[in-house]
Amino acid sequence: MSKLHTGKDFWSGVMFLGFAAVAIYVARGYSMGTPGRMGPGYFPILLAIVLGLLGLILVARAMLTGDAAVSRIKIVPLLLVIAGVVLFGYTIQWLGLVISLMLTVALAAAAGRESRPLEVAVMAVALAAFSVTVFHYLLLLPLPIWPNF
Amino acid sequence: MDFLSHLTTGFSVAAAGLNILYCFIGVLLGTLVGVLPGIGPVTTVAMLLPFSFTLPPESALILLAGIYYGAQYGGSTTAILVNIPGEASSVVTTLDGHKMALAGRAGPALGIAALGSFFAGCVATALIVIAAPPLAAIALQFGPAEYFSLMVCGLVAAVVLATGSVIKAIAMVVLGLLFGLVGTDINSGVRRFDFGITGLADGIEFVALSMAIYGLAEIAVNLERREASGQVTTAIGRVWPSWQDIKHCIPAVLRGTGLGSLLGVLPGGGALLAAFAAYTLEKKVAKPPRHFGNGDIRGVAAPESANNAGAQTSFIPMLTLGIPSNPTMAMMIGAMMIHGISPGPRVMTDRPGLFWGIIVSMWIGNLMLVVLNLPLVGIWVKLLRLPYRFLFPSIVVFCCIGTYSVNSSITDIYVMAFLALFGYCCIKLDCEPAPLILGFVLGPLMEENLRRALLISRGDAMVLLQEPISLAFLLVSAGLLLIVAMPTIRRKRDEALQE
Numbered sequence: 001m002s003k004l005h006t007g008k009d010f011w012s013g014v015m016f017l018g019f020a021a022v023a024i025y026v027a028r029g030y031s032m033g034t035p036g037r038m039g040p041g042y043f044p045i046l047l048a049i050v051l052g053l054l055g056l057i058l059v060a061r062a063m064l065t066g067d068a069a070v071s072r073i074k075i076v077p078l079l080l081v082i083a084g085v086v087l088f089g090y091t092i093q094w095l096g097l098v099i100s101l102m103l104t105v106a107l108a109a110a111a112g113r114e115s116r117p118l119e120v121a122v123m124a125v126a127l128a129a130f131s132v133t134v135f136h137y138l139l140l141l142p143l144p145i146w147p148n149f
Numbered sequence: 150m151d152f153l154s155h156l157t158t159g160f161s162v163a164a165a166g167l168n169i170l171y172c173f174i175g176v177l178l179g180t181l182v183g184v185l186p187g188i189g190p191v192t193t194v195a196m197l198l199p200f201s202f203t204l205p206p207e208s209a210l211i212l213l214a215g216i217y218y219g220a221q222y223g224g225s226t227t228a229i230l231v232n233i234p235g236e237a238s239s240v241v242t243t244l245d246g247h248k249m250a251l252a253g254r255a256g257p258a259l260g261i262a263a264l265g266s267f268f269a270g271c272v273a274t275a276l277i278v279i280a281a282p283p284l285a286a287i288a289l290q291f292g293p294a295e296y297f298s299l300m301v302c303g304l305v306a307a308v309v310l311a312t313g314s315v316i317k318a319i320a321m322v323v324l325g326l327l328f329g330l331v332g333t334d335i336n337s338g339v340r341r342f343d344f345g346i347t348g349l350a351d352g353i354e355f356v357a358l359s360m361a362i363y364g365l366a367e368i369a370v371n372l373e374r375r376e377a378s379g380q381v382t383t384a385i386g387r388v389w390p391s392w393q394d395i396k397h398c399i400p401a402v403l404r405g406t407g408l409g410s411l412l413g414v415l416p417g418g419g420a421l422l423a424a425f426a427a428y429t430l431e432k433k434v435a436k437p438p439r440h441f442g443n444g445d446i447r448g449v450a451a452p453e454s455a456n457n458a459g460a461q462t463s464f465i466p467m468l469t470l471g472i473p474s475n476p477t478m479a480m481m482i483g484a485m486m487i488h489g490i491s492p493g494p495r496v497m498t499d500r501p502g503l504f505w506g507i508i509v510s511m512w513i514g515n516l517m518l519v520v521l522n523l524p525l526v527g528i529w530v531k532l533l534r535l536p537y538r539f540l541f542p543s544i545v546v547f548c549c550i551g552t553y554s555v556n557s558s559i560t561d562i563y564v565m566a567f568l569a570l571f572g573y574c575c576i577k578l579d580c581e582p583a584p585l586i587l588g589f590v591l592g593p594l595m596e597e598n599l600r601r602a603l604l605i606s607r608g609d610a611m612v613l614l615q616e617p618i619s620l621a622f623l624l625v626s627a628g629l630l631l632i633v634a635m636p637t638i639r640r641k642r643d644e645a646l647q648e
Contacts, residue, residue, distance in 0.1 A: 009314070012578040016320045023327055026342055036608025040339040043596040047327050054320040061316075070577055077372035078573050081365055081545055082566050088549040089562030101546050108545040111372055112538045123539060127546055139203050141554045 007067030013058030020052035080111035096146040097136070098128045155278060155505050162506030163513055168208050175212040176514045179219020180521055183239075184227050184529045188540060190220035192367065194480045195359040196544070199551040206488035207503050211510040213484055217477050218270065218460045218511065221420055222518045225262040225453050226529050230255060238420035238456040241428040245441065245448030257390040258449050261398055263522045264390070265454035269406040270515035273461035276410055277468070277508050281497065285469040288494035293601035294612050298622035300595050303472045305626040306415055307584050309633050310422060317580045325585035328353055329592020336600070348560025355483040356555050357565035358589060359476070360548040362582045365565070366572030368541045389523075394446055401431050401447035402454045409455030413462030415474065423459030424452035461511055468504060469494055471594075476586040483590065487555075 023044060033039025084107035091100040105124040109115040135141045162168060182193045193216050201209035224239035229246035242262065249258040291299065308318040331342040332352025343349040390398075408430055409423035431451040432441045441448050463474045464481075471492035473479035482492045490496060490503070497504045522529075552561045575582055606612035614620050 008578045009317075012317055012320070012575075012580050015574060015578065015580075016324065019324055019327070023342070026344070030339055030341065031337070034608055035603050035610060036606075038596075038600045038603060040334040040337040040341055043599065044327060044330050044341060047323050047330075051320060051323045051327065054316055054323065057316055058314075058320070068579075072373075073577060074373045078369035078570070081369050081372075082569055084542075084545050085365065085549055085562060085566040085569065088546075089553075089559045089566070092549075092553060092562075093559065097550070101550070104546055104549060105542045108542040109538070111369075112541065113372075115538050119538075120542070123542060127543055131546070131550060135200075135550060135554070139200055141200075141203070141550075142557055143550070143554060 004067050004069055005063050007062065007069045009058045009067045010062035011070065013055045013060075013062065016051050016055030016058065018055075020048045020055060023048035023051070077111035081108055084108040084111075093144060094148060096144045096148065097131060098145060099147060101128050101131060151282070152278060155282075155501070156509060158501050159505030159507075159509030162207055162502045163211065163510035168211055168506065168510065169513065171204070171208045171212040172215050172510045172514050173517055175215020176219035176222075176517050176521065179216040179221075180223035180226075180518065180529065181532065182216070183220035183223020183225075184532055185535065185540065188544065189363070190217050191359070191476050191480070192363045192544065193220070194477055195356065195363050196547045196551055198356050198359070198480055198484055199555045201484060202487055202555070206485065206490060206500075207506050209484055209488065210481060210503065210507050213481055214464070214507055214511060215514045218457060218514060219518060221453075221457045221460050222263065222266055222522050223529065224456075225266070225449075226259060226522070226526060227533060229258045229262065229449070230530055231533055238424045238460075239452075241424050241452045242449055244428070245443070245445050248442070248444030249446065249449065252444050254444065254446075257394050257446060259526055260390040260523065261394060261446055261450045262453040263519050264395075265398065265402045265405065265450045266457035267515050267519045268402055269409060269454035269458035270461055270518075271512060272406050273410050273413070273458040274508060274512045274515070276462060277465055277511075278505075280465055281469050281504075281508075284465065285494035285497045288470050291494075291618070292616070293598040293605065294616045294619040295622070297595060297598040297602055298613055298616075298619040298626075299470065300472065300591050300598070302622040302626045303466070303474070304584070304587060304591065305629050307474070307587050309629045310415070313579050313581060315630075315633050317578075318584045321575070321580050321582070321584040322588040325588025326592040326595060328358065328585070329589045330596065335593075335597075346560060348558050349564070351556075353564060353568075353589075354552065354555055354558070354561045355480075355589070357552045357561045358568055359480060359483075359586065360552060361565045361568035362572035362575070362586070363476070364544050364548040365569035366576055366582075368544060369569070369573045370576050371537065371541070390446070398447055398450040401435060401451040404430060404434070405451035405454035406458045409458030410462045412455075413459030413474070414465050420456040420460040420463070424456040427451040427455030457515075464507070464511075467492065468496060468507070471496075473587055473590055476583050479586045479590040 027041050027044045027048065030041030031039035032041045032045065084104040087107060088100050088104045091103060102124040105127055106120060109120040132145060135143055136145055163172065178193060179190060182188050182190060194213050197213065197216065201212055204212070221238060225242050225246065228239040228242040229250050232243050232247040246258045249255065304322050308315060308322060331349060333340050333350055340350055405427040408427050412423040412426055428448060428451055431447055435447050463478055466472045466474050467478040467481055471482065473482050485492045490500060548565065549562060552565050555561065572582060602612055603610065613623060
């Protein structure tokens, strides 16, 4: 059986290399300055190079000595949670907290395997009531509460 | 005399009407999240961070601090009764604590955990009062070179003590530093890494980052596992431990407190490491050792004292140097910065009320915790039955509201969504997020201090090695890295962290 080479170390190395590449690409336009007068590009480029080297080491090590497999990924719960957050961001300013929150609860709750529709509905209403009371009336946070078209 | 006048200042702030209420809310919430598995103090502090901005800074920090050490108490309750550590720092408590519960001695286990924690909390509070002023006085002498090297040292220590691969931990620190640089550069006015998004001009919102990783990404990972349902031992019995139990535990509590206080100060340390180390030490030195793992009360007393001591002393570097030793401390620093207080040695002299108030509130909070925990244990046990399916949608919603309310910025919410995806990848790839958070907080400070140090030395990087204090910090960092790099020690470290 051949050893696994593309596991946790390999992919984290790739992730770090990716971030380093983006950082260097974006920072290429920032002035480097001199060590005595560091420009806005100096420290980020320095960090990005170090990050890239570390990423390379991780990838190389995975290739040479083998790697541990990534545990099974269940993408659906993750995407539902993230979708809930994005939906909140998309709707909060025009639909207001109450509706926005209920939509997010519904989406997020769908991420759990054992959620029951009635329970989710009750939870959404309860959370909305709680949030409006606490955040709007008690903490006076500037949150839009109702739809505003 | 100073000692007393500091404490008086502290009491006058901490005991002032509303602050005592916030302290109470803090420890109550802390105990609650400590009891609930799947939500920890870091998540809670992250969630409450935006809401604490409406409070005066003293109240906000007293509240947030209460959550942190309160969770250490709550975590032990579930560890003992259900064999589920509510908090990572209570993992070792399950070993002997749950065995005691099975043997019908849940009461004394809970009792000694609370009493040991209370004792440790008192000692640690006193230690902070004694150690903080001289430390801050030393730190006031630091120039930019010393500060830069101190931060390097702090970050390296955090890496060494992180679980898993050292290279990954270093990479996470560096990535955290880079994340910290996003936004307008204070010196040149250049907007760095904003990808043309106006909302990123002020940088990545700290609240969004911490909630994405400790709230949302955690949820996604938790949902992959099956819902843990433990056996609740409801028969608690007499909570007050017998005099014999107490006598038996005194050395363990003392050792746990000492070791915990020491390890709490270390960067990367804090409650978790303290508990593990104290249990290991106790197993080695306590006589007779044969009962450990089978319900030895000392196996509860030592780690519980240690984690509480460590939780408290980890405030020392945060309050005196402005260096966070763990993610919760990083959030406290975030909270201070948003209130316009720059953390560091000046806090003590410029805001004595805030400084001593927090410290005294910890002592008051510990007292409240003993009262909360011993008689109210029954209520906490009932809460254990709250299923995760009710918990996680609420966390998602609070994360959204919290992040939005900081700047009323939708960009922050989208940034949080992206970082949640990133955080999930990190957890799946065994890249611990704690070093990233520490790096994120220190990023701009490190750049600024390096810039100043090099400006003074006219670009000569050797200045970092020529200043004796700075050199010492760098030598310690190099030494630590060398030590972990050595294969035999690395194996021992892995064993110690896994045990």
